[in-house]
Amino acid sequence: MRDVAIVGVGMTRFGELWETSLRDLFVQAASDALHSARADHLEAVFIGNMSAGQFVGQEHLGPLLVDHLGMVGVAAGRVESACASGGLALRTAFVEVASGMSDLVMAAGVEKMTDTADVTEVLATASDQELEAYHGITFPGLYAMIARAHMEKHGTTEEDLSWVSVKNHRHGALNPKAQFPAEVTLEAVMRSSMVADPLRLLHCSPVSDGAAAVLLCPLDQAKQYTDRPVRIRASGLATGTMALADRKDIAVLDAVQRSAQRAFTMAGLTPADMHLAEVHDCFAIAEICCVEALGLVAPGTGKSAARTGETALGGRIPVNTSGGLKAKGHPVGATGIAQAIELVEQLRGEAGARQVRGARIGLAQNMGGSGASSVVHIFEGS
Numbered sequence: 001m002r003d004v005a006i007v008g009v010g011m012t013r014f015g016e017l018w019e020t021s022l023r024d025l026f027v028q029a030a031s032d033a034l035h036s037a038r039a040d041h042l043e044a045v046f047i048g049n050m051s052a053g054q055f056v057g058q059e060h061l062g063p064l065l066v067d068h069l070g071m072v073g074v075a076a077g078r079v080e081s082a083c084a085s086g087g088l089a090l091r092t093a094f095v096e097v098a099s100g101m102s103d104l105v106m107a108a109g110v111e112k113m114t115d116t117a118d119v120t121e122v123l124a125t126a127s128d129q130e131l132e133a134y135h136g137i138t139f140p141g142l143y144a145m146i147a148r149a150h151m152e153k154h155g156t157t158e159e160d161l162s163w164v165s166v167k168n169h170r171h172g173a174l175n176p177k178a179q180f181p182a183e184v185t186l187e188a189v190m191r192s193s194m195v196a197d198p199l200r201l202l203h204c205s206p207v208s209d210g211a212a213a214v215l216l217c218p219l220d221q222a223k224q225y226t227d228r229p230v231r232i233r234a235s236g237l238a239t240g241t242m243a244l245a246d247r248k249d250i251a252v253l254d255a256v257q258r259s260a261q262r263a264f265t266m267a268g269l270t271p272a273d274m275h276l277a278e279v280h281d282c283f284a285i286a287e288i289c290c291v292e293a294l295g296l297v298a299p300g301t302g303k304s305a306a307r308t309g310e311t312a313l314g315g316r317i318p319v320n321t322s323g324g325l326k327a328k329g330h331p332v333g334a335t336g337i338a339q340a341i342e343l344v345e346q347l348r349g350e351a352g353a354r355q356v357r358g359a360r361i362g363l364a365q366n367m368g369g370s371g372a373s374s375v376v377h378i379f380e381g382s
Contacts, residue, residue, distance in 0.1 A: 003098075003218065005232065007216070010035070012210050017209040023065060025112065026068070044074065047089060055122060086334055090107040097217060103217055109331075111331035143370065147283075151198070154300040155303070166186050170183050171324070172323020233379065235266070238257075275360055291311065321351065361380050
């Protein structure tokens, strides 16, 4: 396999973008990525998208979106793994380049979620339809059960959950493309309306629109496009059971553990080598479970990591410096690519006020559903 680098990035603002269509969001992000790398061609495009058919009534995204980009004829297709669709698109593009199949490939993600009134119903299609959705459970309900299990096992409290939101909004306030670029207080989080006990509104990521794109090429060709390539050291993909009822311990995200182990093995690195991470905080409890499953903190200690500042900017292992899904936003198909872009900017020293000093190696973890799929990538700056 060839070494692979990211040489260009582009991303829209995330939020409720009522006047921008799905195709225009993609074109904006893709064009910016091409421009940033001074590239005028592509050999393949892989587009992460969870459910454009249900959100906006449009399937067959590959030819549609490259047509609107002005690149008819380019190999293109949609990649889906629920909320991990963006991460899987990145992995697919990585394999395309590493294998020698193509030399310049785009991995993109896009979602337009605000065009439908049935967002919760659409998202529920990523759960087990017979064992979960049919009985009325929603994703807030599923993650509420995960939170309750973690509370029973480790003594986690609602205040611990709330500190994750406070920390990520503090980071998001430094991100001009975040949906919610503003801080929140602990009191505001704990007073927000209950969604699914113990999860409150400000423990939950928002409904979002947005797109993101990155350009990949062989590392030995990267200087054709940029002076600051970021190498993809590893890619790990794993699955777990769809239904929570089939898991041995719902407080443990075993797919995240497996995908991380595969990535660390491929990179020849350990969790202790990471300087920062972007993880899938669709709900506050998800960040707590993810940092434990990734090995960034010891099992059972994720509950205190945000409160003590361990995972904050300036802490031992900054997590979600972008603001995470919670503050940056969560247009589900675009999330995994946006995580990669945050790490590219950090490893290039371009993150501005949220820059992690000395950052050279970072990890992105993108998750589908309630943890049935997980993709982990490890990046290294030049």
